[in-house]
Amino acid sequence: xxxxxxxxxxxxxxxxxxxxxxxxxxxxxxxxxxxxxxxxxxxxxxxxxxxxxxxxxxxxxxxxxxxxxxxxxxxxxxxxxxxxxxxxxxxxxxxxxxxxxxxxxxxxxxxxxxxxxxxxxxxxxxxxxxxxxxxxxxxxxxxxxxxxxxxxxxxxxxxxxxxxxxxxxxxxxxxxxxxxxxxxxxxxxxxxxxxxxxxxxxxxxxxxxxxxxxxxxxxxxxxxxxxx
Ligand code: NI
Ligand code: MN
Numbered sequence: 693x694x695x696x697x698x699x700x701x702x703x704x705x706x707x708x709x710x711x712x713x714x715x716x717x718x719x720x721x722x723x724x725x726x727x728x729x730x731x732x733x734x735x736x737x738x739x740x741x742x743x744x745x746x747x748x749x750x751x752x753x754x755x756x757x758x759x760x761x762x763x764x765x766x767x768x769x770x771x772x773x774x775x776x777x778x779x780x781x782x783x784x785x786x787x788x789x790x791x792x793x794x795x796x797x798x799x800x801x802x803x804x805x806x807x808x809x810x811x812x813x814x815x816x817x818x819x820x821x822x823x824x825x826x827x828x829x830x831x832x833x834x835x836x837x838x839x840x841x842x843x844x845x846x847x848x849x850x851x852x853x854x855x856x857x858x859x860x861x862x863x864x865x866x867x868x869x870x871x872x873x874x875x876x877x878x879x880x881x882x883x884x885x886x887x888x889x890x891x892x893x894x895x896x897x898x899x900x901x902x903x904x905x906x907x908x909x910x911x912x913x914x915x916x917x918x919x920x
Contacts, residue, residue, distance in 0.1 A: 693825040694919045697851070700733075701725035701914035702886040703747060703834065705853060709825040712736055712794040716820070716831055717747040718754055725886055727915030730754050739797065739822070740764035741833030742806035743771075743814025746886075752776035763790060763797055767815030771808055786818055795823035800844050802835035804861070821847065827920055829853065830874060834883060837866035837873075845874030851920050852876035852907070855883035856897055857890030864897050871905040878920055879907040 698706040701723050707714040715735035720726040723746075730750035738760045740748050748768070755762050755778045762772060762781040769783030784790050790797040798821040806814035819833040827850040832841075834855060845852075852874050855861035861883050862870060871879050879901055884892040898909040910918045 695825050695827045695829070695850075696917050696919050697829075697853075697880070697910075697912075698917040699880070699882070699912045699914055700728060703741070703855070703883045705831070705882070706733065706735070707822065707824065707829065709794070709827075712824065714739060714822065714824070715754065715760070717741055717833075718750040719746045719748075720750050722749055723886065725914045731757070734758050735760045737792070737797075738762045739820055739831070740768055741802065741819060741831065742804060742817035743768055743808040743812075744806070744834070745809045747834070748809070752778055755780065761792075763820075765799070765806070765815040765818055767813055768806075768808070771812055771814070775810070775812075786816060795825070797822055800830075801838070801840065802833040803838050804834040804836070819844070821849070827851070829920075830876065832862075832870070832882075834861045837862050837870050839873065841870050841873040845876065849874055849876040851878040851880065853880050853882050856881040856892050856894070857884035857886070858892070859889050864892060864900065867897065868900050868904055871901055871907050875905075876907050878910060879905070880910045880912070880918070 766783030769781040772778035804817035894911040901909040
């Protein structure tokens with residue numbers, strides 16, 4: 693079975709396979725590049741990689757409207773319940789697996805920060821390895837390059853989604869190095885072209901991925917999809 697991935701701009705991704713849809717890092721209504729609004733999406737699950745506004749902004753509203761199951765680190769899950777009344781949240785932590793009907797969600801490290809929009813402590817930033825339809829997809833989240841990415845890749849990844857925007861996360865050089873470390877079959881860029889400070893040329897990135905790694909690059913525009 694195929695997995696369909698749609699880039700909703702910035703670090704927001706919609707993952708669909710069979711009856712299941714998963715929304716990652718929902719930042720839609722305030723995003724200058726999102727092709728849809730928070731009111732337009734109906735995910736079964738919402739994954740939140742860390743507490744920053746550009747990753748959690750629309751989480752509570754979407755979860756409140758749809759009843760989507762939110763998966764985040766423990767501190768963020770408690771904050772969503774207490775501050776925003778989210779009812780269906782699972783807190784986890786780095787290294788843990790959460791077995792779900794469609795497969796598995798594994799929380800992995802990311803080098804970043806995670807303060808919540810109101811200043812609350814947001815725990816540690818994370819990435820996810822999502823197993824769905826026998827495909828393993830690594831969402832690196834907001835992160836720097838780190839050598840333990842090799843361990844994450846050793847599970848065998850069908851797709852890695854890596855930030856390339858620079859300034860707040862890895863830029864192009866480090867995302868190419870990260871691709872060499874995790875050795876995914878496919879790779880797609882994220883967290884870029886939202887605002888001028890994180891503008892990047894995705895085609896230049898893709899050219900380097902083709903030349904310097906064994907992965908196949910996908911560079912959808914916001915609203916576009918690809919399948920693995
Ligand atoms: Ni961030
Ligand atoms: Mn971010």
